[in-house]
Amino acid sequence: MTNPSAPSAPAPGGVIDLLGLLAYAELVSFFRLADVAGLAPDLVAKGELAGVAATEYRHYRMLHARLEELGADPEAAMEPFVEPLDAWHAGTEPQNWLESLVKIYVGDGIAGDFYRTIADHADAGTAEAVRGAVSESERAEPIAARVRAAVEEDPKLAGPLSLWARRLVGEALSQAQLVAAARPELAGLVARGATGEASGGGEGGGRGDLAAVSRVFAGLTEAHTARLEAMGLSG
Amino acid sequence: MTNPSAPSAPAPGGVIDLLGLLAYAELVSFFRLADVAGLAPDLVAKGELAGVAATEYRHYRMLHARLEELGADPEAAMEPFVEPLDAWHAGTEPQNWLESLVKIYVGDGIAGDFYRTIADHADAGTAEAVRGAVSESERAEPIAARVRAAVEEDPKLAGPLSLWARRLVGEALSQAQLVAAARPELAGLVARGATGEASGGGEGGGRGDLAAVSRVFAGLTEAHTARLEAMGLSG
Numbered sequence: 001m002t003n004p005s006a007p008s009a010p011a012p013g014g015v016i017d018l019l020g021l022l023a024y025a026e027l028v029s030f031f032r033l034a035d036v037a038g039l040a041p042d043l044v045a046k047g048e049l050a051g052v053a054a055t056e057y058r059h060y061r062m063l064h065a066r067l068e069e070l071g072a073d074p075e076a077a078m079e080p081f082v083e084p085l086d087a088w089h090a091g092t093e094p095q096n097w098l099e100s101l102v103k104i105y106v107g108d109g110i111a112g113d114f115y116r117t118i119a120d121h122a123d124a125g126t127a128e129a130v131r132g133a134v135s136e137s138e139r140a141e142p143i144a145a146r147v148r149a150a151v152e153e154d155p156k157l158a159g160p161l162s163l164w165a166r167r168l169v170g171e172a173l174s175q176a177q178l179v180a181a182a183r184p185e186l187a188g189l190v191a192r193g194a195t196g197e198a199s200g201g202g203e204g205g206g207r208g209d210l211a212a213v214s215r216v217f218a219g220l221t222e223a224h225t226a227r228l229e230a231m232g233l234s235g
Numbered sequence: 236m237t238n239p240s241a242p243s244a245p246a247p248g249g250v251i252d253l254l255g256l257l258a259y260a261e262l263v264s265f266f267r268l269a270d271v272a273g274l275a276p277d278l279v280a281k282g283e284l285a286g287v288a289a290t291e292y293r294h295y296r297m298l299h300a301r302l303e304e305l306g307a308d309p310e311a312a313m314e315p316f317v318e319p320l321d322a323w324h325a326g327t328e329p330q331n332w333l334e335s336l337v338k339i340y341v342g343d344g345i346a347g348d349f350y351r352t353i354a355d356h357a358d359a360g361t362a363e364a365v366r367g368a369v370s371e372s373e374r375a376e377p378i379a380a381r382v383r384a385a386v387e388e389d390p391k392l393a394g395p396l397s398l399w400a401r402r403l404v405g406e407a408l409s410q411a412q413l414v415a416a417a418r419p420e421l422a423g424l425v426a427r428g429a430t431g432e433a434s435g436g437g438e439g440g441g442r443g444d445l446a447a448v449s450r451v452f453a454g455l456t457e458a459h460t461a462r463l464e465a466m467g468l469s470g
Contacts, residue, residue, distance in 0.1 A: 030285050034269025043310040047299065050265050050292050057289040064282065075278040082278075
């Protein structure tokens with residue numbers, strides 16, 4: 001029980017939003033990985049990417065099931081996030097195989113940050129539902145290793161790929177700002193998660209939370225830097 | 236034990252070929268489903284297609300694992316089938332959502348026919364490995380139901396979609412003829428499977444088997460007609 005103050009309260013709107021956001025993110029990542037597979041240099045890499053995609057699908061199913069358990073319409077919960085996530089993907093089309101790998105690793109990492117942020121701050125049942133995803137957070141490590149090996153072999157790649165990674169996270173933050181402004185309950189939940197406050201079932205949101213969300217983004221950016229290093233890149 | 240005459244014989248070359256063919260077919264289907272998802276009219280349909288794709292991935296893993304158990308290099312086993320399967324996909328690009336659904340259902344059905352054909356005629360371990368796939372053969376039924384509903388709503392669709400399905404199977408048969416000619420051991424195994432002969436570890440293949448393969452194709456075409464009917468189409 002991570003949320004003893006309100007264990008039996010109905011899930012606040014922010015939780016439905018967060019599950020919807022993550023569910024759509026996993027679903028679209030799943031499909032996006034296929035575009036990348038066309039660029040994969042060999043069958044081993046194709047199989048590896050298919051495995052990452054299959055993991056995204058399992059997460060999608062898990063989040064979808066949790067939404068149903070909470071009595072929410074899963075597709076309705078995902079709908080508000082279709083536009084911002086599609087916009088992120090459309091604005092960051094990888095031009096080659098290595099850019100694709102960096103994008104998968106960065107995107108996966110940001111999702112992982114969200115999972116960790118909420119795992120201890122949403123209601124207990126939801127925390128349980130996302131914990132499965134968190135425990136698989138190492139799944140993208142082979143992808144980081146591939147990028148690192150390519151950069152070690154050809155150090156000139158580090159500069160352009162670092163810039164690419166910065167653009168990925170920059171575009172993600174600008175979409176996230178729009179989402180946070182439009183979905184105050186979600187912003188409140190994420191902000192409480194990041195600042196370690198116990199979550200309540202209350203309304204949340206508002207201008208104070210937007211400032212807290214900026215702190216969340218700062219935390220994400222820090223984690224992003226660690227991920228760049230894992231790929232042999234720099235912030 | 237479906238093959239008591241040679242339970243401990245090494246897997247004949249035809250079995251490695253067949254596992255390689257099916258493994259690559261599952262992997263490429265997995266990735267192809269993503270193109271389709273872009274055409275899906277709603278999130279429910281997207282999730283459904285993702286589920287079919289995830290099943291393809293499980294089959295790929297299963298076949299890949301069986302190849303490793305047999306001491307084969309899975310990627311080398313898949314390699315001879317990359318060109319004909321890619322050619323089939325390239326020659327049958329769906330132009331809309333319903334054509335995509337028909338293609339998934341038809342392709343899935345042909346794969347299922349192969350699974351059933353071999354499940355009782357390859358070595359026992361391989362038969363075991365493919366049985367998992369056979370037992371999931373109902374997974375594409377929601378796709379047939381979607382096509383049927385669309386055709387019931389607009390009967391004018393039946394003609395063009397029936398033609399499309401015929402083209403799909405025609406292109407598959409012409410690729411299969413090329414494969415059968417180039418891989419006599421595989422042709423021999425498939426032919427034995429179709430005619431109910433017990434498989435041996437021998438060389439197989441040759442001209443006689445090519446005739447038997449034609450009978451296999453006739454059987455596949457019959458099964459194809461049943462699938463068309465499931466979709467509300469006609470041969």
